Amino acid sequence: MRKCSLNSIDKVFEVISQSAKLYLPVDSENGASYKLWESGAIMSNALNTVRSPKDFFFPQTENLMEFKTSGKLIEVIDNREEKEDFVIFGVRACDVKSFEVLDRVFLNDITDTFYGNRRQHGVIISMACTRPVETCFCQTFDIDATNPEGDITCWKTENSIYFRANTDKGESLLAKLDSVTEEADDTQVKMQQEKTAEIMNRLPLADLKADAFGGGKTKQFFNHPAWAELSEACLGCGTCTFVCPTCQCYDIKDFKTNDGVIRFRCWDSCMYSEFTKMAHGNNRITQLERFRQRFMHKLVYYPENNDGLFSCVGCGRCLSKCPISMNIVKVMKKIGGNANE
Ligand code: SF4
Numbered sequence: 504m505r506k507c508s509l510n511s512i513d514k515v516f517e518v519i520s521q522s523a524k525l526y527l528p529v530d531s532e533n534g535a536s537y538k539l540w541e542s543g544a545i546m547s548n549a550l551n552t553v554r555s556p557k558d559f560f561f562p563q564t565e566n567l568m569e570f571k572t573s574g575k576l577i578e579v580i581d582n583r584e585e586k587e588d589f590v591i592f593g594v595r596a597c598d599v600k601s602f603e604v605l606d607r608v609f610l611n612d613i614t615d616t617f618y619g620n621r622r623q624h625g626v627i628i629s630m631a632c633t634r635p636v637e638t639c640f641c642q643t644f645d646i647d648a649t650n651p652e653g654d655i656t657c658w659k660t661e662n663s664i665y666f667r668a669n670t671d672k673g674e675s676l677l678a679k680l681d682s683v684t685e686e687a688d689d690t691q692v693k694m695q696q697e698k699t700a701e702i703m704n705r706l707p708l709a710d711l712k713a714d715a716f717g718g719g720k721t722k723q724f725f726n727h728p729a730w731a732e733l734s735e736a737c738l739g740c741g742t743c744t745f746v747c748p749t750c751q752c753y754d755i756k757d758f759k760t761n762d763g764v765i766r767f768r769c770w771d772s773c774m775y776s777e778f779t780k781m782a783h784g785n786n787r788i789t790q791l792e793r794f795r796q797r798f799m800h801k802l803v804y805y806p807e808n809n810d811g812l813f814s815c816v817g818c819g820r821c822l823s824k825c826p827i828s829m830n831i832v833k834v835m836k837k838i839g840g841n842a843n844e
């Protein structure tokens with residue numbers, strides 16, 4: 504384990520940025536967001552960035568290919584390009600776990616090369632939580648906020664930042680920081696982990712369990728009468744899906760230019776009335792069906808196809824951002840029964 508004093512963290516950032524683009528969360532009037540590091544940037548103490556770091560691997564829009572026309576000829580242009588190395592600093596445990604959820608979608612039997620290339624070039628430096636808040640419930644999904652995964656894990660104590668490499672990528676980056684860090688034992692880290700765990704255990708959602716959900720529960724929950732009441736006020740705004748680190752639905756569209764077409768993809772939302780609309784019309788014609796799809800996917804369909812892994816990481820973003828205060832916790836409590844109260 505290595506450490507540096509908090510006062511000298513800028514030196515660490517400087518060394519990292521000599522070999523890769525470095526992004527870290529900084530505060531703005533709209534909340535914390537990841538920004539390219541520049542000298543003097545102050546790392547945010549916020550627990551969550553407003554938008555999750557999934558943007559680094561699965562951006563909101565991206566061009567996939569182009570077609571140029573000339574008379575009767577059509578030229579197909581592959582505009583994929585090798586990405587540059589980059590480092591994301593300060594990713595919380597829940598958000599690190601969300602990358603596993605996305606990997607199982609984009610790096611499955613068929614690899615999404617756009618996503619895969621970014622994953623190869625990205626190094627994740629996580630940050631253990633010290634002040635979890637009332638919307639946090641990562642422990643419902645067995646995520647340890649005091650010991651996040653990632654290529655390197657960091658712990659911030661009163662005066663220092665501690666670093667532990669977890670992967671080859673992490674080892675290689677940490678080796679570059681030898682001149683600006685020093686060897687350290689984990690005494691302070693363990694003390695901080697204990698304090699954070701105590702806070703976690705006192706949070707209002709500390710006892711929320713996901714045991715009632717998982718693969719094979721479609722019949723049990725699909726026609727549950729509570730969907731009508733839960734979905735009644737939903738505006739279909741899609742905010743919950745856009746802030747969610749694990750939502751990964753997208754649309755592919757063609758944009759006509761003067762001499763051809765640009766094919767691009769952009770995030771979509773199962774909460775939208777035109778989501779997956781086909782020539783015959785829409786397959787989910789009511790907001791109840793769309794609302795149910797979002798939560799059944801996270802709590803039943805996804806774990807059914809992914810060895811029991813849920814596609815919620817308990818980050819709490821949908822709890823704080825939904826304009827009608829609807830969220831996955833309310834759904835779990837209502838349809839999951841008393842075990843989840
Ligand atoms: S943020 Fe709330 S209102 Fe908007 S789509 Fe999601 S559940 Fe519905």
Ligand code: SF4
Pocket residue numbers: 743746747748749750801814815816817818819820821822831
């Ligand atoms: S469903 Fe809500 S709490 Fe779960 S990962 Fe998505 S935004 Fe976070």
